[in-house]
Amino acid sequence: AQTVTQSQPEMSVQEAETVTLSCTYDTSENNYYLFWYKQPPSRQMILVIRQEAYKQQNATENRFSVNFQKAAKSFSLKISDSQLGDTAMYFCAFMNRRDDKIIFGKGTRLHILP
């Protein structure tokens, strides 16, 4: 069975700093997606970034980038120049291509401090 582990329940950083959220996963699959989702306080969950396992290049979306280490089964999220609006719960998630089901980590609550 696949598992997703986020080892940091809560983090705080100052505005404009760079922060890295950790995620590891366990699977015997070879064809899968990894995601980072963001859930702002009292707001809808949205996708931040997606990585396909067969792609070696790390995904990037503006200030958000990932460090995907397939052999180590690690998928960390880096937020550069953090902004107050980045304050949210962040979920790392795994999906194998066979059944479209997503397995979520327990989340990291990130606070961006002014």
Add this chain to the structure above:
Amino acid sequence: DVKVTQSSRYLVKRTGEKVFLECVQDMDHENMFWYRQDPGLGLRLIYFSYDVKMKEKGDIPEGYSVSREKKERFSLILESASTNQTSMYLCASSFGAPSGTSEQFFGPGTRLTVL
């Protein structure tokens, strides 16, 4: 833009009541999902559906049932609500393989309190 809507943002029910949570998506997605979100536990899958009238159990189906009579609508039913079902319920939808990118789109959630 994809839109996933849920019938209520907040709901208060009494123990033993039958509860219906409705979810509607407007993007013709094949897949629909119901999760519950609890502090420290993340999101846990209750049920999902790949197509109309199809349903599959997720990780925690006990005490719940679902209905999908139309492609755009997926209902979660608590036959006899209990206090341990107090939680945030999230609905999500996605395209099925191979047409989609597998991203799930989420509704705003329903915070259910069972007294």
